Amino acid sequence: MTTRSLQRILRSLFVIAALLVFTASWISPVDAGKFFKPPATYEPGSWYVGATPDNLYPNAPVILFVQGLNSTAQTWWDNNDMYELAYQNGYQTAFVQLYDAGGTARSMWDNGRLLANTIREMYATFRKPFVIVAHSKGGIDTDAALIHYGAYPYVKKVITLGSPHDGAELADLAYSSWAGWLADILGAKSDGTYVLQTGYMQYFRQLTDTHPNAGKTPIVTLAGTKWGSFGSSYYWGGLYLSQFGTNDGVVTVNRAYHPNAPMIAVGGWNHDTIRKGSSTFNIIRQHIPLLTASAQTVTVASVAPPSSLTSSTLTSLASSSSLASPSLPSQLSSLSSSPVSYLSSETINRLSSSFSTSGTQVISTRLSAQTLRPQAVLNGSVYVRGGDAQKKVIETFAVEPSVQSLSLSWLNQGGVKSFTLRDPQGKVQYVQVSCEIDQEWFQGASVTQAAVSHPKPGMWTLEIEQSYASPYLLLAQFASPLNDKFQAKQGIRKWFVTLPDAAKSSIHGAPIWHMAALKYTLEQHTVKKIDRFDLSGIADGTLLELPVPQGLKEDSSKALINYTVDIQGYDEGGFPYNRTLIWSSMP
Template sequence: MTRRFSICALFVFFSIFFTIPGSISALEKNILTTELADPTPVKQAEPNFMVSGKANNGNNEVPGEWYIGETPPNLITNSPILLFVPGLNNVAQIFWEDNDMYQTAYNAGYQTTFVQLYDAGGASADMWENGQLLADKIKEISNHFGGRPITVVAYSKGGVDTQTALTYYGAWQYVDNVITLSSPHHGSQLADLAYSSSAGWLARLIGATGDGTFSMQMGYMADYRNQTDIQPKAYYNNYYTLGGTSWGSVFSSTWFGGIYLSQYGPNDGVVTTVSSQLPHGQVLAIDNWNHTSVRTGTTFPIFQNYLSDNDYFHSSFQEPIHSKVSPSFNQWVDGGPLTANKQAAISFVVEDGVQELNLNMMTSTERMKLKLVSPTGDEVAPKFQVNKVEEGVFKGAIQTKITLKVPQDGKWNLYVTAEQEDAYLFVATYDELQPKLVQSKKFTLNKSSLLYQIDGNPKAVREGSLQATYKITQSSDPTISQSVTTSGKNNSLSQSITFPNRDEVYNITIEIDGITKNGIPFKRTLIDSVYVE
């Protein structure tokens, strides 16, 4: 009897022992599969401010409103509150609508919060307006949770807004760490493109020239970095950065940006990997994310160990590598208005040695007819790939993409007939055997003038054939502009540019013409911006 009891007791013991792990797994599975309710708005109030953005981005949320996510049953003791900050023209909902970032943070045991910045109210704002608003909300959220520290997870321009809030508006004292997800810490060349003479027609039509885009110009952000990186509180908090190298599929909203930014190096369709880095920040990863996927739960495991204040990282200065990156000069850019029901011709040239030609056109509507004609006058019927841009500076535009393998050299024409008044931005990207232009340099002569030097490749360009036209436009007032044309000797172009006004951002569109060694004309475009103190 005793032996029988012992065997039964042993059986019960092992049964309980081996079912406990199963019970834990079930609990974890329940957490993982729980359908979360949307975060709850904490305060619904009419904004007591004027939004000064120049453009309407289509958003209608309440700036300054913030949300609390559900408290996870496996809440990590003494963990910081996670505050997710959206980017340019975004709303807080991007972290939980068609996105598993909120769910992933919940599963990991973190209390989440989300905030609406000025961009959520209909017009993009610069880092100064958003930074001040964000600083107020950080303090409010910290007080709501009894002074618990906050770790900010900031997406895109939200990273710049966050550093502004912490550095200039006193929010540093409430924050542990800052994670930035592909933030344009040095600006985005897409913002320069939006303010260029070629893109201006379309950018104004679709509302792409708001204050937020203005502040993301490379020239403006160079001045911001010069001001900010020397501030006492600029790096009081630890900054950890992530960047991406994927553009998504050809139908994705980041493809156009990826193609355009390719001449400036690896990028995620909106921000180059170089721009995603901070001089005193630590790079956690550069991986195969595009500008949309970098804000999803797939990146959470990468930065999870850096959410709490710890000894993982001590700030040290890294030389800004963006200054070392020279564009590849493999694009030509054009743009202008389209009259309803009137055919317009976009003429572009293809030189010898081009292995592949990518044509990208953006308009405000897809209701138009397109016809591509080769140099011999034959109509070409390529596959036109059309999609809507849902991310970045040109959000809302319709992109049409054409790819031609080993295109015939000579003059091509793309005929466009729009059904309504519209505008276009056209970018031709050349995959060439030998680059035509191999170097560009920008020297500061004094505070109001710059010297540009552009060198041709002597192996690919006929000596003495280079010519450049510089169109210099004041970004805040496009009516203030000037043009300068120069010809080069010995495959080198040099031009000094003097700017009429101080404390302004100037867009510089450089149109370059030349002839290859085989006597075929070619064209290239370089777009830049500078801040004049």
């Protein structure tokens, strides 16, 4: 053997050794017994092993943490003591980066497939099952991984924290006709937000809850009830969601219920604090099962791969890198569209009325999950407006006498230079104004907020000078008894909107005015059409009927419809009011 050949062999051995060292440091614990933070990388599919505690529970599963929309694995240890508390209590931990870590939120189909493959890969290292603790959309990604992509044998339990298992009304808002300009420029429209619309999640639940793998892994859920005070980062979202019920600033309690799982705790957390160890780890710890000797090994012969899905449409969807809007399988299309019962908002409000910031209410696990599913019912407390890029904007809206308080949220890019609010007499109202940066659905948007107590009835004017020409979204929210008189319920291939009793048109010589904007999307999120219906002159007590849009009658099963219904009318005293109802549905 020549010297040159020996040098080549030595160089090759050096490279192999370096690669082995790199691989080991990538997935294996270092300095066992010492707490450390995993390396900061954002590559989708990468995963990390947490520090191994000196007081390791040998018969405890590995806690695998799964983050939510637009988030990364770092959310479990940056400004969060969840990982550290798990370590201190003797648990081995693991973390994974999903596609959102790469900068673009992806659907539960993409993230679920990636998570399932990663779980199998991680099991080869740990040789013991996992308990998944998932925050927000991570709970839905986990559902897809375990049920549709067959990873359930590797997971002994799932604990979700503020997960919108039945969809998110803020996703409906992002895809509404008024929010589109701002959502587009902020990049708020992604596969991840698209699939969280309540209409799409209804479809996902139908596919998932009837799947043969559904229910094979126990699930428990937690939900929060706090969204802060005026000017806080979750205030505007919580205020908007308050028309749908108690919420954590991003997800309502009703939507956080999983159809196959009990809600084990409803507590005084917002959407951020619910994932903090100091808030919820003690509850999580009580629901981590210990493993028997036989339970520490996984039998994988029964794992159903993604190809076992019988719907060719869903298989195509799952294997696609981009999201389409598939048709319902024939066995699901005949499901009843009548509303199901749920834990009423009065009950939730009663449960949460005594919560302090750290308070927790444990809900009985005997409550049937099916009795906790939300109805398709809306409350009308908001008037919504939006527009394309402008520097100076003037918006007007009506306030009826029964309004106890008026709250305004202005979302845009770059903030505002001036915020002028005029009452019906044209007098400038000097109000406290706050500004925050949204970190959730309209990530990066500047949110300017103001509030007026007991506003005068009549037409109000808001004059805004933005820092520069930017799309905008205005939410005017009214605390008024009139709100409870608006309802929307789903029928078969149509929706019915109930309106308040109105004054007779002869009082003002003008009819009540209604405008419904129905925006529907087909494949690849493309807006095919916006149908606008002039529904003026609806008689008192008559239901406003919204049929499936004309263009969808031949192939309506492939569409997701986003409804935006603007209502201008008069109350029983003849005073004008404005409201906007927003929701989504699949026909």
